[in-house]
Amino acid sequence: MNKGAIEELRNDTSCKHYNVSKKNCKGNEPPGLATFGCAFEGAYFALAPVSDAIHLVHGPMTCVGSTWEFRHVGTTYEGLDKTQMGFTTDIGEMDVIHGGEKKLARAIDYAVDKYHPKGVFVYETCMTALIGDDIDAVCAAAEKHWNIPIIPVHAPGFIGTKNFGERLGLEAAVDHLVGTQEPEYTTPYDINLIGEHNINGEMWLYTPILEEIGIRILSTFSGDGRIDKMRQAHRARLNVVVCAKSSEAICKLMEAKWGIPFISASFYGMREASDAIRRICAQFNDPQLTARAEEIIAREEARVRKALEPYKILLAGRKAVLNTGGNKSWAFAVALQDIGIEVVGVSIRKSNEEDKAKLRSILSPDAVLMEKPVVEQVPLIMNTKADLLLAGGRSLYTAVKKGIPFIEISQEKTGNYCSYSGLINLARDIVSSINNPMFKLIGSEAPWEKKVIELEQCLIKGA
Amino acid sequence: MKTNVIMKNKAVQVYPIKLSQPMGATLAVLGVKGSLALSHGAVGCSSLTKIFFTRHFCDPIAIRTTAVNEVTAIFDGGDGIVKEAIQNFLPRAKPEIIGLFSTGMTSAKGDDLKRIVSAIDYPIVYADTPDFVGGLESGWAKMAAAFIEQVTESPKSIRSDKVLLLPHVSLHPLEVEGVKDLLTGFGFEVYALPDLSESLDGHLGVNQASVCQGGIAMNDIRQLGSAGIVISIGASMLPVAEEFLKKSPHSVHINLPGIMGLQATDALIEQLMHLTGKEPDRRVKHWRKRHQDALIDSHFSIGRKRFILAGEPDRIVDMANCIAEAGGTISALVASTPSKLLERSVAQRTFVGDLEDVEGMIDDCDVLISNYHGERIAHRHGKVQVLRGFPILEQIGVQLKVDTLYDGGTHFLVEVANAIITDHAHRQYH
Numbered sequence: 001m002n003k004g005a006i007e008e009l010r011n012d013t014s015c016k017h018y019n020v021s022k023k024n025c026k027g028n029e030p031p032g033l034a035t036f037g038c039a040f041e042g043a044y045f046a047l048a049p050v051s052d053a054i055h056l057v058h059g060p061m062t063c064v065g066s067t068w069e070f071r072h073v074g075t076t077y078e079g080l081d082k083t084q085m086g087f088t089t090d091i092g093e094m095d096v097i098h099g100g101e102k103k104l105a106r107a108i109d110y111a112v113d114k115y116h117p118k119g120v121f122v123y124e125t126c127m128t129a130l131i132g133d134d135i136d137a138v139c140a141a142a143e144k145h146w147n148i149p150i151i152p153v154h155a156p157g158f159i160g161t162k163n164f165g166e167r168l169g170l171e172a173a174v175d176h177l178v179g180t181q182e183p184e185y186t187t188p189y190d191i192n193l194i195g196e197h198n199i200n201g202e203m204w205l206y207t208p209i210l211e212e213i214g215i216r217i218l219s220t221f222s223g224d225g226r227i228d229k230m231r232q233a234h235r236a237r238l239n240v241v242v243c244a245k246s247s248e249a250i251c252k253l254m255e256a257k258w259g260i261p262f263i264s265a266s267f268y269g270m271r272e273a274s275d276a277i278r279r280i281c282a283q284f285n286d287p288q289l290t291a292r293a294e295e296i297i298a299r300e301e302a303r304v305r306k307a308l309e310p311y312k313i314l315l316a317g318r319k320a321v322l323n324t325g326g327n328k329s330w331a332f333a334v335a336l337q338d339i340g341i342e343v344v345g346v347s348i349r350k351s352n353e354e355d356k357a358k359l360r361s362i363l364s365p366d367a368v369l370m371e372k373p374v375v376e377q378v379p380l381i382m383n384t385k386a387d388l389l390l391a392g393g394r395s396l397y398t399a400v401k402k403g404i405p406f407i408e409i410s411q412e413k414t415g416n417y418c419s420y421s422g423l424i425n426l427a428r429d430i431v432s433s434i435n436n437p438m439f440k441l442i443g444s445e446a447p448w449e450k451k452v453i454e455l456e457q458c459l460i461k462g463a
Numbered sequence: 464m465k466t467n468v469i470m471k472n473k474a475v476q477v478y479p480i481k482l483s484q485p486m487g488a489t490l491a492v493l494g495v496k497g498s499l500a501l502s503h504g505a506v507g508c509s510s511l512t513k514i515f516f517t518r519h520f521c522d523p524i525a526i527r528t529t530a531v532n533e534v535t536a537i538f539d540g541g542d543g544i545v546k547e548a549i550q551n552f553l554p555r556a557k558p559e560i561i562g563l564f565s566t567g568m569t570s571a572k573g574d575d576l577k578r579i580v581s582a583i584d585y586p587i588v589y590a591d592t593p594d595f596v597g598g599l600e601s602g603w604a605k606m607a608a609a610f611i612e613q614v615t616e617s618p619k620s621i622r623s624d625k626v627l628l629l630p631h632v633s634l635h636p637l638e639v640e641g642v643k644d645l646l647t648g649f650g651f652e653v654y655a656l657p658d659l660s661e662s663l664d665g666h667l668g669v670n671q672a673s674v675c676q677g678g679i680a681m682n683d684i685r686q687l688g689s690a691g692i693v694i695s696i697g698a699s700m701l702p703v704a705e706e707f708l709k710k711s712p713h714s715v716h717i718n719l720p721g722i723m724g725l726q727a728t729d730a731l732i733e734q735l736m737h738l739t740g741k742e743p744d745r746r747v748k749h750w751r752k753r754h755q756d757a758l759i760d761s762h763f764s765i766g767r768k769r770f771i772l773a774g775e776p777d778r779i780v781d782m783a784n785c786i787a788e789a790g791g792t793i794s795a796l797v798a799s800t801p802s803k804l805l806e807r808s809v810a811q812r813t814f815v816g817d818l819e820d821v822e823g824m825i826d827d828c829d830v831l832i833s834n835y836h837g838e839r840i841a842h843r844h845g846k847v848q849v850l851r852g853f854p855i856l857e858q859i860g861v862q863l864k865v866d867t868l869y870d871g872g873t874h875f876l877v878e879v880a881n882a883i884i885t886d887h888a889h890r891q892y893h
């Protein structure tokens with residue numbers, strides 16, 4: 001994608017975040033306060049699950065050092081799992097002075113010759129954008145020589161946030177790959193999953209159900225992804241955006257170019273999963289398919305309800321505060337309600353208007369939507385006597401101080417909470433947290449901090 | 464004997480182990496109490512570095528960024544944006560000192576940190592640490608040297624009972640604590656710079672994420688000049704010691720290439736005995752005997768195995784010596800970055816390279832000692848793996864590990880031997 005296209009994207013008013021805050025979708029954050037990742041990181045994590053492609057980072061070590069093999073994304077690929085390999089040109093002083101194009105060309109040649117990938121993604125980073133390497137030209141030449149797709153990904157870190165980078169990454173893949181190969185066969189029920197990374201294999205908690213209903217996953221962007229499948233994605237009848245809002249932009253592209261309609265769906269929690277399945281099926285307008293879906297939904301829901309019974313007894317009347325940041329908040333709120341927990345407060349710091357509206361419709365009127373969880377979270381826990389805090393790792397100390405059970409919610413650790421079986425996992429984890437004596441102990445006073453020492457406890461009987 | 468160090472000059476690093484200077488600088492800042500690391504670059508460098516060390520240490524990391532974007536990259540020489548960053552975070556985090564360092568992009572575009580800092584009325588220590596030169600060791604060392612250069616005052620007099628300890632970046636927090644305790648036992652007043660032994664040592668702290676709560680105090684850094692003795696560990700810390708000697712030319716400098724294994728520890732103890740005329744305390748003496756016993760107990764397994772070690776030069780050379788003392792054959796060392804120390808390694812072959820290079824000669828070893836990224840390779844080829852280095856994910860307590868001096872060396876030999884013995888047993892069962 002050229003610079004003009006990036007500019008265009010940035011001014012894309014169709015983006016849901018556009019009117020909500022002053023900044024648009026690229027979402028540059030102020031100096032000193034920025035906490036989101038960079039565009040490169042977003043692009044890399046969005047595409048790295050493609051397991052038969054090499055992911056080559058054209059930049060210095062900071063970029064690749066903390067990204068490769070930092071996320072376990074499930075793959076069924078039988079060859080050398082390239083989602084867990086790191087490749088970088090490791091730009092040095094000489095490259096900064098003389099340009100890194102030659103090194104990049106040699107790097108691609110070396111990697112393709114040795115590891116025989118189906119394609120190569122080449123990630124531009126701040127350094128190589130700054131020195132002005134013509135990555136497009138290098139990739140084009142290599143593509144010609146090796147006769148496999150070599151895809152330049154222009155998402156240098158300084159251009160915007162992780163979300164923006166995810167979008168740029170997916171767009172590069174769509175631009176370059178989709179429509180360049182025909183599938184062996186098609187079915188009327190072919191779909192693509194967009195924005196699903198398959199972290200810890202979470203996708204596999206719901207794809208078998210879809211397949212059982214008769215829906216075929218033609219292609220994924222990019223959990224358990226393959227280059228060839230991505231090239232064939234234009235033959236799908238429906239694009240399903242899984243959770244990540246930033247991926248809707250590429251669905252619009254594909255809709256305009258190939259007439260593929262799209263819907264968003266979330267598979268967190270039982271109600272959401274059932275709803276997602278129904279909405280996917282509704283798109284096909286096939287009574288038989290719908291009937292089969294209803295059958296399977298009923299079976300799955302019954303299975304989950306049965307499995308949840310013992311947990312529900314243990315969790316009845318419990319209250320939780322939820323601080324996931326981001327757009328998964330309502331999905332998690334629903335999941336918690338599904339296992340019988342009352343959600344008394346949710347952070348909406350990073351939510352958009354749509355998320356907030358959804359939250360309001362789900363939660364009881366007394367529930368607090370926290371604009372500033374940093375200051376609101378602790379009083380809320382006190383006032384509501386919440387039993388549980390579900391939040392990102394940063395909130396651990398709140399939990400420690402208040403001595404209340406804590407469940408870490410982060411992109412890396414939530415994978416197992418997806419779909420029907422995921423709900424059982426969530427209930428199991430919450431029960432084990434709530435019953436863990438550790439949370440009381442870590443907040444306890446040391447002997448030398450206690451005002452009154454109850455020596456009686458220590459007296460040995462008979463002494 | 465000088466070893467020939469082979470540079471693997473490939474155009475691409477595959478399974479890289481090298482880490483960047485800004486990452487080293489970040490850690491060094493975290494070794495100073497009341498500090499906050501400020502990365503001058505785009506957002507990703509700091510957020511990724513934060514993720515990296517948070518996952519490695521399982522502890523929060525205090526770091527912020529100037530968040531250079533495509534507009535400020537072109538129109539701002541850093542002056543405006545560094546100031547803005549500080550103004551923005553001050554209501555939330557009030558560090559005693561800001562450790563400011565550059566990244567590749569801001570170094571390449573020529574941002575002058577010295578000029579930037581001189582125009583800001585807030586205590587800042589700065590270091591130029593582009594990621595296109597050096598690595599983790601040099602970034603750490605540059606930041607440490609910056610603290611001495613910019614904070615330490617020239618002494619009026621020096622004290623022979625005060626020691627400045629300069630640990631290399633790969634020494635675990637509790638290893639630094641161990642060396643400090645040893646020196647204290649000899650009657651010294653000891654300061655380590657940087658000192659992770661009370662910040663990233665895995666204790667339950669509060670607010671660690673906004674400002675670093677442990678480490679050497681700024682006031683102590685100011686008065687470091689009076690340390691009559693400076694002990695640097697590792698080749699990477701030599702430039703830091705030189706910086707110190709500029710401030711305090713009459714201090715005595717002792718450089719130890721490492722502190723793992725019997726001989727290296729003996730060398731340190733001898734130096735300390737020479738300096739003080741004292742003997743180490745009873746516990747230290749007794750640990751030496753335990754270390755000797757561990758050598759005997761472990762030599763059956765370690766002595767029959769071949770090892771490849773990959774990681775930061777100061778650490779792997781040291782580790783190799785310790786294993787070699789128990790008779791282990793060091794088939795190869797693969798270092799992340801070049802270092803003078805590599806020329807003195809006991810290994811049969813020494814490289815500067817990546818884990819792809821390791822995989823290329825994996826048949827020459829039985830045991831691979833490397834960071835977490837080596838696990839897959841070791842597993843694929845049925846080799847025993849011992850985890851050391853940056854990063855170690857999916858294992859907890861890395862900062863609690865002590866491999867140095869008599870006591871740590873004992874534990875290390877036992878751990879390596881047990882890994883070999885367990886593997887052997889598993890092979891018999893299956």
Ligand code: SF4
Nearest residue numbers: 063126157505507508
């Ligand atoms: S901000 Fe730029 S230099 Fe830093 S990690 Fe992201 S791409 Fe790399």
